[in-house]
Amino acid sequence: xxxxxxxxxxxxxxxxxxxxxxxxxxxxxxxxxxxxxxxxxxxxxxxxxxxxxxxxxxxxxxxxxxxxxxxxxxxxxxxxxxxxxxxxxxxxxxxxxxxxxxxxxxxxxxxxxxxxxxxxxxxxxxxxxxxxxxxxxxxxxxxxxxxxxxxxxxxxxxxxxxxxxxxxxxxxxxxxxxxxxxxxxxxxxxxxxx
Numbered sequence: 001x002x003x004x005x006x007x008x009x010x011x012x013x014x015x016x017x018x019x020x021x022x023x024x025x026x027x028x029x030x031x032x033x034x035x036x037x038x039x040x041x042x043x044x045x046x047x048x049x050x051x052x053x054x055x056x057x058x059x060x061x062x063x064x065x066x067x068x069x070x071x072x073x074x075x076x077x078x079x080x081x082x083x084x085x086x087x088x089x090x091x092x093x094x095x096x097x098x099x100x101x102x103x104x105x106x107x108x109x110x111x112x113x114x115x116x117x118x119x120x121x122x123x124x125x126x127x128x129x130x131x132x133x134x135x136x137x138x139x140x141x142x143x144x145x146x147x148x149x150x151x152x153x154x155x156x157x158x159x160x161x162x163x164x165x166x167x168x169x170x171x172x173x174x175x176x177x178x179x180x181x182x183x184x185x186x187x188x189x190x191x192x193x194x
Contacts, residue, residue: 035171051102063157083141088133
């Protein structure tokens, strides 16, 4: 406390605290940024898809997205060399397929065939849209300078597609260790934010 004497000693404060220490390795579960997406790429005529939950909006217009793709993932080299991808946003109905994509590698498996996902041509990139997803964002890498060190790519969305017939689609959010939260309820409050 600034300028005031703290009337409680350390033990008394600890007894009053409801919060407890939390493992740093699990902090990501608290800050999970958004829905799990299916990131599709295409390199040398071979399309691939991976599940990704580590992404964040960085700007509104043009839309800029930051994402982490591990250099151990088959998608990493495709994204780094082609500098384009599609962020496909699935709904809860695709949850098992999304997890299956995340649990396998595209090195030796055609995930589109294996998990019955339908690739559709994009208009601005070579990577495919996924028909079953309710939205698809065609992206170009605008900065990969942090990819080598941090596996972080900065993408600009150059074309967006959405199935407008789906009202309040339920997306899935990774909570760690095979647990997912389903986005269900939407509330509206007065806000000056975009």
